[in-house]
Amino acid sequence: MAEYIPSTRDWVAEQVELYEGSDGTEGLTLRDTGLPVIIVTNKGAKTGAIRKTPLMKVVDGKNYILVGSQGGAPKHPWWYFNLKADPDVEIRDQTVVQSMRVREVVDSPERQRLWEIAVAAFPPYEEYQGRTDRVIPVFLAEPTS
Numbered sequence: 001m002a003e004y005i006p007s008t009r010d011w012v013a014e015q016v017e018l019y020e021g022s023d024g025t026e027g028l029t030l031r032d033t034g035l036p037v038i039i040v041t042n043k044g045a046k047t048g049a050i051r052k053t054p055l056m057k058v059v060d061g062k063n064y065i066l067v068g069s070q071g072g073a074p075k076h077p078w079w080y081f082n083l084k085a086d087p088d089v090e091i092r093d094q095t096v097v098q099s100m101r102v103r104e105v106v107d108s109p110e111r112q113r114l115w116e117i118a119v120a121a122f123p124p125y126e127e128y129q130g131r132t133d134r135v136i137p138v139f140l141a142e143p144t145s
């Protein structure tokens with residue numbers, strides 16, 4: 001069984017601790033914004049470790065849209081490379097944990113549709129995209145069962 005290695009960002013690791021430790025009943029939002037967060041459990045591309053990544057909750061029907069914004073940083077977050085290496089993840093949305101498969105959506109019509117849903121759910125994504133030449137990656141997570 002691979003080991004869980006917490007995020008190197010304390011506030012992130014703490015949110016995962018609270019969210020998972022309370023079985024999805026506490027720590028459910030982005031700080032005091034009231035906006036909902038999910039936890040994506042993914043496999044480290046180099047370490048093979050279990051990584052748990054809180055992301056904004058953005059839904060498209062039964063699917064989740066995962067946005068690799070990292071606040072508009074110039075580089076993709078590490079979890080981007082993890083998902084590219086192993087698309088099988090678990091998504092915890094409050095008390096519900098589902099096995100899902102992710103795929104990066106790059107072609108324009110679908111990516112544009114998903115991007116618009118994401119920005120409607122979390123407007124700062126638009127601002128983050130304005131901060132960087134990097135095209136912020138968009139994944140679609142679909143239930144496997």
Ligand code: F42
Pocket residue numbers: 006007008009011012015029030037043044045046047048049051053054055056067068069070071076077078079080081082
């Ligand atoms: N980040 C987003 O990009 N989008 C969001 O919508 C978002 C929402 C959000 C809400 C709440 C919250 O608490 C955090 C939120 N974040 C959001 C931040 C997100 O959870 C991540 O912290 C952030 O995106 C950075 O992701 P990261 O995977 O780069 O994490 C860093 C800090 C990290 O943990 N680095 C580790 C380290 O040791 O430096 C390595 C992580 C890793 O996965 N390493 C891979 C491995 O093998 O284990 C190697 C990867 C490789 O290819 O080298």
